Amino acid sequence: MDAIDLSLVELLRGNARLSYAELARQVGLSAPAVHERVGKLESGGVIRAYRAEVEPEAIGLGVTALIGIVEDSNADTDDVLEAFRQIPEIESCYFMAGVESFLLKARVGTIAELEQLIVRLNRTPGVASTRTGIALSTKWENRPQPLQPAAS
Amino acid sequence: MDAIDLSLVELLRGNARLSYAELARQVGLSAPAVHERVGKLESGGVIRAYRAEVEPEAIGLGVTALIGIVEDSNADTDDVLEAFRQIPEIESCYFMAGVESFLLKARVGTIAELEQLIVRLNRTPGVASTRTGIALSTKWENRPQPLQPAAS
DNA sequence: GGCTCAGGTCGATCGCATCCACGGAGAGTG
DNA sequence: CACTCTCCGTGGATGCGATCGACCTGAGCC
Structure with missing residues (x-):
């Protein structure tokens, strides 16, 4: 995980459909070299998906x-956790410090569907209570942040 | 936005690096047809980024x-909002119903950096108070949910 | 020095992206 | 009904990119 790998990750976070040839131009290597590096980033678990x-x-x-x-x-x-995993509306699931063990982000089509989802969550064994906040609008989401010199 | 567009969106949500030729095979059209449909989904704002x-x-x-x-x-x-937008650590920003106007998701390297971030947020003009929860682990994030027949 | 290995480059081959000209189905109209 | 317009697609051609294999080079080590 050197500076070139970091550049590749940053480029692909910005646009996952860049060609290897284009990536190669940006980082100053040949296309096969980039291909191999990206392959290692994928199999090494650094890049999880596109x-x-x-x-x-x-x-x-x-x-x-x-x-x-x-x-x-x-x-x-x-x-x-396993019960939550079965519910497709739950897009993200964080295990939290604090009274609330989990924080879930869910997306549904209508308020009626949200109501059903909340009922379902409250019925889930192991769930004592839920507290729902509604997002009126998503200003932005999953914005990639510029990379630091970084660890590893 | 017909059933084929929906399939294309679903395929690309699962793997953004599929080739047009592969997409074409999956949906039963020719590669140029898929190319044009995806282009329209991009310029029409349905697909925002890869x-x-x-x-x-x-x-x-x-x-x-x-x-x-x-x-x-x-x-x-x-x-x-504009002040938040300048802070790169804020990956997501939701405008919420309720006492708390915003909910932010932020990622930093260390607890010390989180402390600095919270201080910075509290100093931001217009911010009365903050309440921070720490995610001990991310179970999953941005899982694409299978598409409904859908609107529009 | 000479081995070995990691990580590159180069060249060749094949598939894909992409442009263009053409064709067919369906809606609206006289 | 027949005409035409439009939309959306197909097929062919071409140049670029993905990817494989052979070879090169410098660092670390005996």
Whole structure:
């Protein structure tokens, strides 16, 4: 993980569809060299996926909610996590310090669907209570930040 | 925005680096047809970007925090937003219903940097108070959900 | 010095991206 | 109904990029 790898990661965070030839020009190596480096970044787990970022409203997901979860005192956290994983509306799941063990980000089409989701969450074994905040608008999301000299 | 467009979006959300030829095979059109459809999805704002998803720890961003912001009663929301936009550590910014006007997701390298960030936020004109929760681990993030028949 | 290995470059081959000309289905109209 | 316009697609051609294999070079080590 040297400075060139870092540049490659930064370039691909900005535009995942850059060709190897273009990446090679940007970092000053040959295309095969870049190909090999990127391959290692992928198999080494640094690059996890390449995703198109889509306007949620355009695919019928106009309602965004952030939901804090308090667990039962006797809950099995792994089971709760597994139950959350089965719910496709939950886009992100963070395990938090504090009273609320989890913070979930969910996207649904309508407020009615959000209501159903909350009911489902409250019924999930191990969940003691939920606290839902509704995002009126997403100002931005997953903005890549410029890379530091960095670790490793 | 028909069923084929929806498939294309779903395929690209799963893997942004699929070739047009491969997309064409998956949806049963020719490569030029797919090329044109994807081009329209991009210029129509449905597809906003293609991004590599990176393991944050690998690039020196091991600390994730979610920060609620309460605004001053006389704050100018646009100014506050603009100030947040200048802070690169803020990856996502939601405008919320409730007492806390914003919810921010930020990533930094160390707890010390998080402390500096919180200080900076509290000093920002228009910010009355902040409430920070630390994510001990990210179970998953930005998981694409399978697409509904959908609107539009 | 001479081995070995990691990580490059170069050259060749094949597939893909992309441009262009052409064709067919469906809607609106006389 | 027949005409035409438009949209959306196909097929062919061409140049670029992905990717493989052979070879090169410098660092570390015996």
